[in-house]
Amino acid sequence: xxxxxxxxxxxxxxxxxxxxxxxxxxxxxxxxxxxxxxxxxxxxxxxxxxxxxxxxxxxxxxxxxxxxxxxxxxxxxxxxxxxxxxxxxxxxxxxxxxxxxxxxxxxxxxxxxxxxxxxxxxxxxxxxxxxxxxxxxxxxxxxxxxxxxxxxxxxxxxxxxxxxxxxxxxxxxxxxxxxxxxxxxxxxxxxxxxxxxxxxxxxxxxxxxxxxxxxxxxxxxxxxxxxxxxxxxxxxxxxxxxxxx
Amino acid sequence: xxxxxxxxxxxxxxxxxxxxxxxxxxxxxxxxxxxxxxxxxxxxxxxxxxxxxxxxxxxxxxxxxxxxxxxxxxxxxxxxxxxxxxxxxxxxxxxxxxxxxxxxxxxxxxxxxxxxxxxxxxxxxxxxxxxxxxxxxxxxxxxxxxxxxxxxxxxxxxxxxxxxxxxxxxxxxxxxxxxxxxxxxxxxxxxxxxxxxxxxxxxxxxxxxxxxxxxxxxxxxxxxxxxxxxxxxxxxxxxxxxxxxxxxxxxxxxxxxxxxxxxxxxxxxxxxxxxxxxxxxxxxxxxxxxxxxxxxxxxxxxxxxxxxxxxxxx
Ligand SMILES: Cc1cc2nc3c(=O)[nH]c(=O)nc-3n(C[C@H](O)[C@H](O)[C@H](O)COP(=O)(O)OP(=O)(O)OC[C@H]3O[C@@H](n4cnc5c(N)ncnc54)[C@H](O)[C@@H]3O)c2cc1C
Ligand SMILES: Nc1ncnc2c1ncn2[C@@H]1O[C@H](COP(=O)(O)O)[C@@H](O)[C@H]1O
Numbered sequence: 001x002x003x004x005x006x007x008x009x010x011x012x013x014x015x016x017x018x019x020x021x022x023x024x025x026x027x028x029x030x031x032x033x034x035x036x037x038x039x040x041x042x043x044x045x046x047x048x049x050x051x052x053x054x055x056x057x058x059x060x061x062x063x064x065x066x067x068x069x070x071x072x073x074x075x076x077x078x079x080x081x082x083x084x085x086x087x088x089x090x091x092x093x094x095x096x097x098x099x100x101x102x103x104x105x106x107x108x109x110x111x112x113x114x115x116x117x118x119x120x121x122x123x124x125x126x127x128x129x130x131x132x133x134x135x136x137x138x139x140x141x142x143x144x145x146x147x148x149x150x151x152x153x154x155x156x157x158x159x160x161x162x163x164x165x166x167x168x169x170x171x172x173x174x175x176x177x178x179x180x181x182x183x184x185x186x187x188x189x190x191x192x193x194x195x196x197x198x199x200x201x202x203x204x205x206x207x208x209x210x211x212x213x214x215x216x217x218x219x220x221x222x223x224x225x226x227x228x229x230x231x232x233x234x235x236x237x238x239x240x241x242x243x244x245x
Numbered sequence: 246x247x248x249x250x251x252x253x254x255x256x257x258x259x260x261x262x263x264x265x266x267x268x269x270x271x272x273x274x275x276x277x278x279x280x281x282x283x284x285x286x287x288x289x290x291x292x293x294x295x296x297x298x299x300x301x302x303x304x305x306x307x308x309x310x311x312x313x314x315x316x317x318x319x320x321x322x323x324x325x326x327x328x329x330x331x332x333x334x335x336x337x338x339x340x341x342x343x344x345x346x347x348x349x350x351x352x353x354x355x356x357x358x359x360x361x362x363x364x365x366x367x368x369x370x371x372x373x374x375x376x377x378x379x380x381x382x383x384x385x386x387x388x389x390x391x392x393x394x395x396x397x398x399x400x401x402x403x404x405x406x407x408x409x410x411x412x413x414x415x416x417x418x419x420x421x422x423x424x425x426x427x428x429x430x431x432x433x434x435x436x437x438x439x440x441x442x443x444x445x446x447x448x449x450x451x452x453x454x455x456x457x458x459x460x461x462x463x464x465x466x467x468x469x470x471x472x473x474x475x476x477x478x479x480x481x482x483x484x485x486x487x488x489x490x491x492x493x494x495x496x497x498x499x500x501x502x503x504x505x506x507x508x509x510x511x512x513x514x515x516x517x518x519x520x521x522x523x524x525x526x527x528x529x530x531x532x533x534x535x536x537x538x539x540x541x542x543x544x545x546x547x548x549x550x551x552x553x554x555x556x557x558x559x
Contacts, residue, residue, distance in 0.1 A: 011373075013374075013489050013508065013509050013512070014508050014509075017373045017376040017377045019377070037489070037490055038490070092345075092355065092357075093348070093349075093354070093355070096349075118373070118374055118489065119372065119373060120370075120372050120379075121357070121358055121371070121372055121373070121374055121493075122355075122357045122358070123341045123345075123357065124341070124344070124345040124348075124355060124357055125345075126342070126345070127314075127341070127342040127343075127344070127345025127346050127349075128345045128346070128348065128349050130345075130346065131318070131345065131346040131349040131350060132349055134418065135421075136314075136315060136421045136422040137314070137342055137345075137346070138314070138342070138422060139341070139342055140338070142483070155338070156338060156483065156484055157338040157339075157427070157429070157484075158255075158337060158338060158435045158436065158437055158438070158484070159429050159430045159433060159435045159436070159484060160427065160428045160429030160430055160482075160484060161427070161428050161429075161484070162424045162426075162427050162428075163424065163425045163426045163427070163428075164422055164423065164424050164425060165422070165423055165425055166421065166422040166423075167421040167422070170421075170422070175490070176483075176490060177483070206384075207384070208348070208353075208354035208355065208383070208384055208385065209354050209355070209356060209381050209382060209383050209384060210381070210382050210384065211379045211380065211381050211382070212367060212380040212381070212382055213379075213380050214372075214377055214378065214379055214380070215369075215377065215378040215379075215380065216376075216377055216378075217375075217376070217377070217378070217515065217516070220533075220534060220535075220536070221536075223522075223532050223533070223535045223536060223537065223538045224536065224537050224538070225537075225538045225539070225540070226537055226538070226539050227539075228539050228540060228541030228542075228545070228546050228549075231539075231546070231549040231550045231552070231553035232553050232556075234521070234537060234539065234550060234553070235550070235553045235554055235557050237537060238498065238519075238521070238537070239557065242498070242518075242519045242536065242537075244440075244441070244497045244498040244518065244519050245441070245465060245498065245554065
């Protein structure tokens, strides 16, 4: 089975978010970059599927040269080759067009992504790529097994889950507990250095959206402490000050 | 400019988040049409009308009675081509994938996690898991907008909505994925729909202590939630876990009990309107993000709070 895993290069989950240039650029000062946590689950499941049934794993990122260490990390975790589409990932539509083109040329049986990126949190790219390729797209996928050309999976819904059968090829947005994150071992890290990483140029598609500027949420006005013995006071505040109960 | 709102049903009843989508559609276009799939209980079209729609397109085809991402996307795109340039929907496990596919089918620009009404062509979208916003310009003249809970307050003084049958083309290609069975809690308030959320963390020591959380939630008509370690240890189901890797909620009130307030937890709850924190440790980081705080032992404070609320309710 040929698997394509699409990964994002995103700020670590503990990063402080700030902007520069009149709030038009993300401030990278002191920020550590990681493989998106959901993409990491997708990659981990891909490695398990490959171990069980053979095949190959390609990882793909749409990003500028600075994302290559993140792609190398994915190679160390177990991908066989990496592809970088050399462009800033302006918006979901633009990114989806790039992924769809690579996917079309590669003829993959399974395209795994994260349920959402943790920078733009759109949860859009899997659906868009699925639609562009005429494939089913499902997300968020919590368990995944492959039987012949069918994916048997569970998808989380509000208050529970759905059990599904999806014809391959398909695009799936993954989340835990689909697999445990894999930490690269020494052999993986060594071999990642020599695995192929190809750089391709983007299509000419224009993004569908553009960011005018960024904003931080207004600062909280500070906490009002209430004595643990005085829950009537808390109820009073919630009822008459906040007006939420 | 006319707007279509995708309205989801939960066991025959319109979801509250979908009524927000209807009101939002009315606010951006001056009028709205709702599209609904499957059988509706009595009185639901009236609710949709009061929320701001003048028309309901009702799809009753048996093949589309239960949720199907690809087929719903095709049907909605077909409806949009009947004269709508905007689609508004609420963020959900069905709405998200449908919105992405419709955007491609109709050449529309898509904005997700939108937290307030559009200003011109600019949507305020929540990014970095609630830690920031992007003022996002939607290019072109067609738009798909997926809203977060509490992006608008549901209108209750709209008119009545006429119900019109809508029979979209059925494409066999849209049935490559099928749901074989569903496992779902019934009777509970669904977490993403809830106005009030009561959430428990590792401070509660074990699943056997969730009774008092459920009791408080029941008293408030709230949904229950939890931190990640709690669902990792199987004290509570995964779909209750909020945060960076879980559900993102934006209720009017979030009550956190025995949760430290790690940055990854806050990421899922920081757009709540009000936050109450109950923790025995004054140094817990959650207090910095709280509006009201109580330092104390949850096992004593929570039952007292529940009693105080009951006393108020009379
Ligand atoms: C990549 C990544 C993603 C993550 N995603 C998430 C996520 O989505 N959601 C999430 O929640 N976490 C997430 N985490 C984990 C997060 O970092 C914290 O570890 C977690 O939120 C801690 O859960 P907790 O507050 O329940 O437990 P703890 O940190 O153990 O806190 C327990 C709290 O209970 C208090 N307490 C103890 N006893 C009592 C008592 N009797 N009465 C009152 N208070 C009491 C303590 O003072 C303490 O503050 C993530 C971590 C990583 C690395
Ligand atoms: N720039 C990118 N390069 C490769 N994959 C991406 C990129 N952006 C998003 N994806 C994939 O699409 C998923 C959903 O992203 P999003 O729609 O941005 O929430 C992510 O988890 C990734 O798997």
